[in-house]
Amino acid sequence: MELKKAIGVCLISLFSATLVVLIARSLDSQAAARLEPQLARIVEELEAIRTQGGIAAPADEAAALQTPDNALMVYYFHGVRCETCLAAEATALATLESHYAAQLKDGEIVWRVLDYMTDPAAKKMAIDFDVITASVVLVKMKDGRIDSWNRLDQTLALAEDKPALSDYLQKEIDEMLTTAESQSDTETSPDGPAIPVPEAEADSLPLPTGPAEIPLPE
Numbered sequence: 001m002e003l004k005k006a007i008g009v010c011l012i013s014l015f016s017a018t019l020v021v022l023i024a025r026s027l028d029s030q031a032a033a034r035l036e037p038q039l040a041r042i043v044e045e046l047e048a049i050r051t052q053g054g055i056a057a058p059a060d061e062a063a064a065l066q067t068p069d070n071a072l073m074v075y076y077f078h079g080v081r082c083e084t085c086l087a088a089e090a091t092a093l094a095t096l097e098s099h100y101a102a103q104l105k106d107g108e109i110v111w112r113v114l115d116y117m118t119d120p121a122a123k124k125m126a127i128d129f130d131v132i133t134a135s136v137v138l139v140k141m142k143d144g145r146i147d148s149w150n151r152l153d154q155t156l157a158l159a160e161d162k163p164a165l166s167d168y169l170q171k172e173i174d175e176m177l178t179t180a181e182s183q184s185d186t187e188t189s190p191d192g193p194a195i196p197v198p199e200a201e202a203d204s205l206p207l208p209t210g211p212a213e214i215p216l217p218e
Contacts, residue, residue, distance in 0.1 A: 067110075067141060067144075068107060068110060068141060069141060069142075069143055069144040070141055070142055070143065071107055071108060071109065071110045071141050072103075072108065072109045072110070072138060072139070072140055072141075072173070072176055072177060073110050073112060073138070073139040073140075073141060074092070074096060074109060074110065074111050074112070074136060074137075074138060074173070075112050075113075075114055075125070075129075075136065075137045075138075075139060076088075076089050076092055076093075076111075076112070076113045076114070076134070076135075076136055077114050077116050077122065077125075077126050077129075077131045077134060077135055077136075077137060078113070078114070078115060078116070078117075078134040079115070079116055079117040079133070079134065080117065084134075084156055084159045084160070085134040085156070085159075087159045087160065087162075088134060088136075088155050088156055088158075088159035088165065089113065089134075091159070091162050091165045091166055091169075092136055092155070092165070092169055093111060094166070095165075095166045095169045095170060096109065096111055099166075099170055100173065103177075108177075109173075114126075116131060129149060129151055130151065131151065133156060134155065134156055135151060135152055135153060135155040135156065136151075136152040136155045136169065137149060137150070137151045137152070138150045138151075138152065138172060138173065138176050140176055140179075148176070148179070150172060150176065152168065152169065152172055154168055155168075
């Protein structure tokens with residue numbers, strides 16, 4: 001089935017490439033130059049079919065499916081695109097690049113944009129995180145598992161106010177990072193985590209010395 005699919009895609013791509021070449025020849029050189037990027041893309045797809053047996057997934061989609069074992073994932077879920085949605089996404093990314101550049105570079109923070117309307121994997125994640133509209137979701141990964149997460153429900157409400165949205169995102173991200181650091185310090189402390197000691201142990205409680213004196217009616 002995969003071979004048939006690859007052959008079909010190959011034939012369609014070859015037909016498209018031939019059609020584009022014929023059209024380009026019928027146009028002037030300037031118009032043909034504008035079609036060169038399309039030809040280059042088709043060539044890349046054909047090369048992917050030849051070397052991998054199928055069309056390679058776009059780099060951003062492939063990256064979205066990969067999750068580091070230990071990192072703070074900053075997911076931006078979106079459905080149908082609109083100006084407010086795009087503004088919120090742009091502010092979120094700008095906030096990360098401006099205030100968390102070092103963490104992004106080191107992989108401590110990872111930014112991902114997911115389309116929960118068309119991507120089945122993103123749709124499943126959106127259901128898990130109760131996402132019903134475009135929003136940022138912070139997910140702390142620890143040893144390859146979700147340690148904690150927080151859906152930022154005010155993302156769209158603050159989209160038109162960039163400073164307010166940026167401050168909101170920073171506050172929530174800092175809280176997640178601080179919590180993660182505190183947990184890490186407790187786990188790696190040589191003395192071990194502090195365990196509260198009961199004020200009174202069972203052995204120290206007074207025990208009855210005889211039967212209780214119950215007053216009898218006269």
